[in-house]
Amino acid sequence: MRVLLSSCMVLLVFATLSLNVARGEDVIWHIKAFHPDGGLLDVKAIGPDGKIYDVKAFERDGNKHLMDVKAIVDGKQIPIKMLLSEDPRIPVKAIGQNGQILDVKALTSDGKKLDVKGIRGKGSIIALKAFGPDGTLFGVKAISRSGHVYDVKGIKMYSEKKEGTVNGVDFEAHVKALPQVVDVVD
Numbered sequence: 454m455r456v457l458l459s460s461c462m463v464l465l466v467f468a469t470l471s472l473n474v475a476r477g478e479d480v481i482w483h484i485k486a487f488h489p490d491g492g493l494l495d496v497k498a499i500g501p502d503g504k505i506y507d508v509k510a511f512e513r514d515g516n517k518h519l520m521d522v523k524a525i526v527d528g529k530q531i532p533i534k535m536l537l538s539e540d541p542r543i544p545v546k547a548i549g550q551n552g553q554i555l556d557v558k559a560l561t562s563d564g565k566k567l568d569v570k571g572i573r574g575k576g577s578i579i580a581l582k583a584f585g586p587d588g589t590l591f592g593v594k595a596i597s598r599s600g601h602v603y604d605v606k607g608i609k610m611y612s613e614k615k616e617g618t619v620n621g622v623d624f625e626a627h628v629k630a631l632p633q634v635v636d637v638v639d
Contacts, residue, residue: 480598482510482630484522484605486559486567486583486591494559494583496569496593498524498533498547501555506547508533508557510595510603510630520595520630522605523547524555533557534624535571535579535607537615543571543607543625545581552621559583559591569593571607571626579607579626595630603630 486494498506510520511530523530524547531550535543547555558566565586571579572590581604583591595603607626609616615623 480512480515482512482520482595482597482603484508484510484593484595484630486569486593488591489585489589492562494561494567494591496557496559496583498526498531498555498557499566500526501553505560506555508547510605512597517603518631519608520603522595522628522630524557526555531555532619533628534616534619534622535626535628537623537625541573542568542584543573543579545569545571545607545628546622548620548622548624550620554622559593567591577609579609581605581607581628602633604633605630 484496486496488494496508498508507525508522509525510522512520522533524533526549531547533545533547536546538544545557547557549555557569559569560566568584569581570584571581574580581593583593585591593605595605606629608629609626614625616625
């Protein structure tokens with residue numbers, strides 16, 4: 454009986470996901486930082502006033518190859534980018550419609566806010582990590598409702614340092630969720 458109920462629940466989840474894709478609705482993936490001890494930390498955008506907003510990956514029209522990572526601010530999806538910087542740790546920020554910059558942080562269970570930054574390497578894929586207080590690096594991942602895990606990375610499309618401008622803010626790389634790849638950190 455238990456196996457039959459589990460099978461029915463799996464079929465219901467897949468039917469719901471298929472119906473959402475058929476309707477053109479986005480499938481939303483959670484963004485988490487993997488703590489080295491095996492726990493998960495929420496990754497959130499934080500406004501200048503301290504208000505906390507969800508960060509999610511969006512699977513659009515069934516495309517699981519390259520998913521947008523965005524903050525949900527007042528019901529609107531706003532882009533998350535790696536900003537132009539000379540620092541080897543590239544700032545990762547959400548950019549509001551008026552150019553307002555929101556921090557992106559991993560939140561610990563005791564309320565600490567850990568930096569989320571890109572780590573320069575070689576090539577067009579930039580590792581994205583949460584930085585623990587002792588220098589420990591936590592991988593940042595997108596997790597689907599069905600348990601699939603994707604990497605969250607910075608992606609460069611052009612060889613120039615400046616990738617583009619969004620809402621008046623220059624950025625160095627797009628932040629996307631994609632099937633897991635090897636880190637390109639020196």
